[in-house]
Amino acid sequence: MRFWRAARVANGRLDGWLPDHAVAVEAGRIRDVIPGHQAPAEETVDLGDVSLLPGLVxxxxxxxxxxxxxxxxxxxxxxxxxxxxxxxxxxxxxxxxxxxxxxxxxxxxxxxxxxxxxxxxxxxxxxxxxxxxxxxxxxxxxxxxxxxxxxxxxxxxxxxxxxxxxxxxxxxxxxxxxxxxxxxxxxxxxxxxxxxxxxxxxxxxxxxxxxxxxxxxxxxxxxxxxxxxxxxxxxxxxxxxxxxxxxxxxxxxxxxxxxxxxxxxxxxxxxxxxxxxxxxxxxxxxxxxxxxxxxxxxxxxxxxxxxxxxxxxxxxxxxxxxxxxxxxxxxxxxxxxxxxxxxxxxxxxxxxxxxxxxLSLSHDIGSIAKGKRADLAAFPNDPAEHIRQLDTPTHVIQDGNRIVSPATPA
Ligand SMILES: [Zn+2]
The missing domain is CATH 3.20.20.140 (Metal-dependent hydrolases)
Structure with a gap:
């Protein structure tokens, strides 16, 4: 199990943030979304002050x-x-x-x-x-x-x-x-x-x-x-x-x-x-x-x-x-x-x-919810305040695997 922790995680309805939460991922799927302090440190990647959304479609x-x-x-x-x-x-x-x-x-x-x-x-x-x-x-x-x-x-x-x-x-x-x-x-x-x-x-x-x-x-x-x-x-x-x-x-x-x-x-x-x-x-x-x-x-x-x-x-x-x-x-x-x-x-x-x-895929992707694929994208600041923040992500995670992090610029 790996936990991706962020200052803001989109809630399941995609209408607000869960402050300091972590997304638990196993075998490419989202297993849970929990308060950040409950995520075991040794299994947690702290993405920091970012807004974590489902991967874009x-x-x-x-x-x-x-x-x-x-x-x-x-x-x-x-x-x-x-x-x-x-x-x-x-x-x-x-x-x-x-x-x-x-x-x-x-x-x-x-x-x-x-x-x-x-x-x-x-x-x-x-x-x-x-x-x-x-x-x-x-x-x-x-x-x-x-x-x-x-x-x-x-x-x-x-x-x-x-x-x-x-x-x-x-x-x-x-x-x-x-x-x-x-x-x-x-x-x-x-x-x-x-x-x-x-x-x-x-x-x-x-x-x-x-x-x-x-x-x-x-x-x-x-x-x-x-x-x-x-x-x-x-x-x-x-x-x-x-x-x-x-x-x-x-x-x-x-x-x-x-x-x-x-x-x-x-x-x-x-x-x-x-x-x-x-x-x-x-x-x-x-x-x-x-x-x-x-x-x-x-x-x-x-x-x-x-x-x-x-x-x-x-x-x-x-x-x-x-x-x-x-x-x-x-x-x-x-x-x-x-x-x-x-x-x-x-x-x-x-x-x-x-x-x-x-695309008839909402059972599998499109929100941060238990059972869905662990496709995630983190953006700086708050795109729900300023939509143009939805531009260059700080992190991209596909099927639970890290694709982009600040060390690998997009
Ligand atoms: Zn066209």
Missing amino acids: EAHSHVPCPPRVDAFDLITQEAPERGLMRAAAAVGTALRSGVTTMRDLGARNEAAFAIREAIADGVIAGPRLLVAGSPITRTNDHCWFWGGEADTAEEVAALARRQVEAGADVIKVMASGGNFTPSSSPRSLQYPVEVLAGIVATASGAGIEVAAHAHAAAGVRAAVEAGVRHLIHCSWLAEDPDGGLDYDPQLAERIADEGIWVNPTIGLGLLASEARERGDAPPRRNPSMRGSGPTREQRMEIVRDMHARGVRFTSGLDMGMAYADFNRAPAEAWAFVEQVGLSPWEAIRLMTIRTAEA
Whole structure:
């Protein structure tokens, strides 16, 4: 048995601190949480004046993708081995930043599955990884270069089966176009409801869920109609470029009622706007994006309205996009606190237990509770006072093993 003692340990509900407590760990599992003075000195590691949280859960990465403005050119031209090496480094970066579980939402199958297995086998260090592998997309459309192009209903169905057989933990489909790919229009729907519903049926037959990338309002609508459980971006772009946004509060109400998870990727915009303020090169403009995109305030107004209607959100920085480096997962929490109005504890729950629930893993991870995996991350000062403290951890513990301590800087 080992005891990890800290000045502040998050309580089981993740809404307050237990002052000077110790987490008892045996065989990678949390056995108990006890007052610090009761922990036997010879078995105790005193982490000191830190705030101990469950390991962070990050729901949206692209591990081979470099977080650079010229990433598209690089990943469409380089040898696949180079992307694989980058992915191996990226998962290490994520783990050292406190992320102990991560969901990758799009990469070549060869890279995604190899990285997942290498972590599981202990060959490389990284968070427990769930992977989508190749996202399903139309020919030459959003993220075509990851090997998941399918146009007709039959092709899409075959590809969904291929992903299930390959061992995907989740199926990712591009319900609308995206910004990253110059030949793709974010305002356009990629697949009709019936085709998306077919993917959902294949996935649920295998006991997994579907995550749909949807910038277009039409993509959000089609995904909801099709029974998709995870909406990615959910940006509500109107099809008509002059129409700007096409937010539908009634549909938002339905998203809330049906408990569909939404990853609005608002941390990505926050990091990009802070980069612009620093004078860094802005992310490239997609030449296929018609009309100007929404302002950040228009976007936030909608996220605030969805929140008020009870929509359930997950973490998910979209790691690998420009400025979304693999150690910046908490930027999503910053944006929720600073721009949507969540309390720091609400944002901490979003980064841990809520997203664990979205990934169907809350029985195993996401809070400091008896029986759960001993995945822990300690941060300086008090992130429940200042959410930006949820940045560089002083310690990261995965399955009861110390990954990062002050002697090994992240
Ligand atoms: Zn993404």
